[in-house]
Amino acid sequence: MTAVMTEGAAAEASESTESYSILRHSDLGEVPPEVKPSDSQTSVAIADGTNEAQDNDFPTVERSRLQEMLSLLGLETYQVQKLTLQDSLQISFDSMKNCAPQVPKDLPWHFLRKLQALNAEARNTTMVLDMPPDAWPAEKESQMEEEMIYWDPAEDIATDDIYSFSELPVPDTPVNPLDLLCALLLSSDTFLQQEVLLKMSLCQFALQFVLPDSENHYHTFLLWALRGVMRTCCFQPPRGLRSFREDSVVLSRLPTFAFVRMDVSSNSKSQLLNAILSSARRLWDCFWHRDLNLGTNPREISDGLVEISWFFPSGKEDLDVFPEPVAFLNLRGDIGSHWLQFKLLTEVSSAVFILTDNISKKEYKLLYSMKESTTKYYFILSPYRGKRNTNLRFLNRLIPVLKIDHSHVLVKVSSTDSESFVRRIRAIICSVARSPCRRVSVEDMAHAARKLGLRIDEDLEECQKAKDRMEKIIRKIKDVDAYKRDELRLQGDPARKAAQVEREFCQLQWVSDPPEKHRAELRRRVLELRVQQNGQELTSGVQELILGISSPSLGERQYFLRWMEWGLARLGPPRPRQPPETLLTLRPKLGGASDLNEPLWPEPLGVEHFLREMGQFYEAESCLVEAGRLSAAQRRFAHFPGLAVELLLGGLPLELVDGATLSIPVRWVTGLLKELHVRLDRRSRLVVLSALGVPGTGKSTLLNTMFGLRFATGRSCSPRGSFMQLLPVAEGFSQDLGCDQILVIDSGGLISGALASAGDRFEQEAFWPPC
Ligand SMILES: Nc1nc2c(ncn2[C@@H]2O[C@H](COP(=O)(O)OP(=O)(O)O)[C@@H](O)[C@H]2O)c(=O)[nH]1
Ligand SMILES: [Mg+2]
Incomplete structure (x- = not known):
């Protein structure tokens, strides 16, 4: 046993340099960023089983990375007094300007405006640089020098059309779109967060689910922000008209599939997920990946982000890649560095797909600690030269630990036919969803996250007080028509x-x-x-509402109104x-003379x-x-x-x-x-x-x-x-x-x-x- 471990460790040591150098030169989708000092520190602690809750010991390098990003984007002022929905609506000289972002500080506002206009290019917000490099913000000057070297000022386009620059040669954008999104959400209040997620869902983008925040040592589970996203549920009675109701996505109990990366993977997780969700008739870039926007920087602050997306069947055979609704979770970054998020995913998912090129001693130890986990694990492997034997050895030992068999190990190398591989994964997902698997709603997931020590955005006292007040009113409404007659x-x-x-x-x-x-x-x-x-x-209902909207706390008033909107919408x-x-043509036949x-x-x-x-x-x-x-x-x-x-x-x-x-x-x-x-x-x-x-x-x-x-x-x-x-x-x-x-x-x-x-x-x- 000891001999095997030592051999594995030695192999790992000799191979890590090899795999890293290959990855640096790889142009395959989601290339993992360099292993950061903080990453290795966190992962070692977790592998030893000593650090399960929020990491309170973030090294200063993480802190400054977030600070730098916020200051680059001009968002540092919003860390105490958060950006509000009303701020984002304000009509100003800048909001009337119709030109591409010139400096990094323009990026959040351009992103917000494009998103508000439901522009599907919002995630690809890039800059048109029309100022000399010495006009760049001083704090990032040295860092940008290298990135701007490829930019030829002669190519600057004097355009005022913000939509036309997607056709231009794309300059190096100093911010990864996921970093931009995380920085913006970290700087927004919960209502603006909700609006951003709602608009992102209308653009059919994946949504933020767990928002990492290394600065404040808390990752936030975005239950409130997701609650505003609605889905339409159809009801088809045996006889009669088909009907529908809108309900929040956080309430649906669905089979959920998590996709994570362990150490390194030459297969892009996000591209794979997009392929799984796309039909032959519709390509759907639900999850952002680097090929969508050439020239973007590696992620700085968004590692540890978990995104969510849903698939809801439309009833059209050529579009429906799954026969029933399913949810997908995507963890950005390596599981070893984001153990808390990974643990959450294993607790809420029906199955977890682990993409990796490397299973050595460290990875074995990490997964061994999951031996009590009840979810189903699948591996998507793409072993690099020289890693095959090590991978197999540790994988064979993991198979009984994770209670899986060889059908749970899928190998995808460059010669694998991508389409049939995607079909195979879809078949696995369908078979898990058909089996009596775990089905949880986002609300249920929030309970699991709370137990693990994550912060839930909805747990704020004023939000909960507002919810209680709403429930007090809603509880009394048994019949909407009778309530309108008696109380209003x-x-x-x-x-x-x-x-x-x-x-x-x-x-x-x-x-x-x-x-x-x-x-x-x-x-x-x-x-x-x-x-x-x-x-x-x-009446008591109106009095209760008046109390709710008279609260001295602006936040509580706003929470109360949102809760009321949702609570009342669910009653009808x-x-x-x-x-x-159609009803109009039916009505005279049904009811005879009617009041117009x-x-x-x-x-x-x-x-x-x-x-x-x-x-x-x-x-x-x-x-x-x-x-x-x-x-x-x-x-x-x-x-x-x-x-x-x-x-x-x-x-x-x-x-x-x-x-x-x-x-x-x-x-x-x-x-x-x-x-x-x-x-x-x-x-x-x-x-x-x-x-x-x-x-x-x-x-x-x-x-x-x-x-x-x-x-x-x-x-x-x-x-x-x-x-x-x-x-x-x-x-x-x-x-x-x-x-x-x-x-x-x-x-x-x-x-x-x-x-x-x-x-x-x-x-x-x-x-x-x-x-
Ligand atoms: N396909 C499509 N649907 C739209 C468009 N604009 C609105 N709708 C849909 O049409 C329906 C009615 O829109 P709404 O804005 O409520 O119409 P209003 O009664 O004139 O205010 C809604 O279901 C919208 O989602 C559009 O440009 N394209
Ligand atoms: Mg209208």
């Missing part, structure tokens, strides 16, 4: 009738000689309805798959209903004050606009046109705008930008993509009213732009589908924006 009473019949009478009252002003008697009658009826409304008490029944036009003002599909309960209720309380009270039936001192709801404006400033779309009555609650909206004026310290010159058009034509999607906004989208679930959101303009830029804020208005399904003729629809929609 003001927006039922009284609001509809009041809106109708007020509309009639307004129309009277166009009559040349309106009968005074009729006007007085309408005034009396409105007042009566408002008295009725004002006589109601706030699945929606019909068919577009509303009724929505075509049941409106799901949302936060906007609670705010609409607050608006109605305010509206009723203000109406009575105006009529002299109530004194200003008796007002109970005067502070409501202030609460709502705080939400608007935090990025929540506020309802401008009531989706149920299709009327504008004038006093409420006036109250909001007055409050906004005060809150903005009178810097409230607004430019109003609105999108009008037939429902389902992509208005909300367009506004969201252009400005990074959060208007509800989707053919059959968009609210019918109109919503407004604010875009802040940077202080130094408001003079040039001529305004302090941009108010973006998104008209929802103001008109019910094809019910109104095109002319009527246009007239109705065009009527309200100037109001």
Whole structure:
């Protein structure tokens, strides 16, 4: 035994130099970076079984590497006060500039802007260098000298089109895209992290799952950030219409497959994963790999990053490489240096694929320590010259330890047919997924990560407090329609009738000689309805919501709203798959005469209903004050606009046109705008930008993509009213732009589908924006 070990160790020592020199000159996909002092230190400790939790002993070289990266990218200022979603939306001189990044500090912003526009080239953000090398940031000058030597200034392109530079000769970018992404996420607050991941998922990129942070000795499991990513689940009852519901990806329990590298591997893990996920009809570069962007630097801070991607079948045979949903995890860097992440993957995955060229004594010891692990292990080997015997010897000893057989060892060398190799791996994945394998959700994985000592982003106290408050409200909602009727009473019949009478009252002003008697009658009826409304008490659900949005902590308020959005979205029944036009043609047959003002599909309960209720309380009270039936001192709801404006400033779309009555609650909206004026310290010159058009034509999607906004989208679930959101303009830029804020208005399904003729629809929609 001792003799074998000694021999193995000797072989390892003599071979390591060989394999390293081969790898340095290899152009094969994911070439591992040089073994860093920190890596070897960590891995030895782990192999001895002494270091299982977060490494609190990071050497200073790691610290300075992260600091250098942050300072290179201009992100060091965001380490205490993190970059927020609102910061990223701000309209400034830079955001209006339409040119390629010139210096490294431009990279994070360009990446964010491209991602916001759902540009699939976002990960390939490169720079166009149009300044002399001596203008580079001093701290990186020496390091860049070598990289810039290949750059010929004569090739500089004086272009202002940020999308055209992908066709240019690609300059050496001083930052690896994964480093850029990690640095940006480490500098962002949890809401911006969530937005970045959501947009990345829409671009069909792999998402960050465990974010390494050597600086603060904590790796973060991004549960909250992933929670915002939705997937559509289909329901097909034996009889009846197919229906669907959107749910967060973190809730699905799926077979999960982890791909990791041990020591060195000449096979690119990410390219292999991309090949596994791609169909013959669609190549999918889900995981970034270096061949996607020539000339990028090795990773500096993103080793230890774990990414996740899902495969959800589309129902189209030529696209579906797997018959059922599966998840994939990809650890960047060597498992020995990132043992904690590797252990997590072994605890949550249905199977782990280990890519390696080298199994020697050190690797044997590492994997031997996993002998109690219950996941299935597969090896993907590509042995280098002279390593074959050593590999085989240690592999044979690992086979009983990991409870595997020879079918779990796959060899891929340069002569292996790649397509059949990929098919073989897919077949393994399918067979594991069909067997009674481990199926865990991302939420379950977070429990495992917590036990291992990783930090979970969602464990923040304010996030948990907000969640508890949301659950208190949601628990009471057994039936959405009954809840709307009983708890949100003001927006039922009284609001509809009041809106109708007020509309009639307004129309009277166009009559040349309106009968005074009729006007007085309408005034009396409105007042009566408002008295009725004002006589109601706030229900417990609305009171609880008000408490949530009045929290002194901005973070808690924002967490609460997100929790409420998700909690309420899960309550409704699945929606019909068919577009509303189909339902329209069916409805007269089903229901006979129907109210044309009724929505075509049941409106799901949302936060906007609670705010609409607050608006109605305010509206009723203000109406009575105006009529002299109530004194200003008796007002109970005067502070409501202030609460709502705080939400608007935090990025929540506020309802401008009531989706149920299709009327504008004038006093409420006036109250909001007055409050906004005060809150903005009178810097409230607004430019109003609105999108009008037939429902389902992509208005909300367009506004969201252009400005990074959060208007509800989707053919059959968009609210019918109109919503407004604010875009802040940077202080130094408001003079040039001529305004302090941009108010973006998104008209929802103001008109019910094809019910109104095109002319009527246009007239109705065009009527309200100037109001
Ligand atoms: N394929 C495709 N779908 C789009 C595009 N824009 C929007 N959609 C989809 O069309 C549906 C309706 O979009 P939405 O923005 O809600 O339309 P709105 O009712 O006019 O606001 C959504 O499911 C969008 O994802 C587009 O440019 N291409
Ligand atoms: Mg819309």
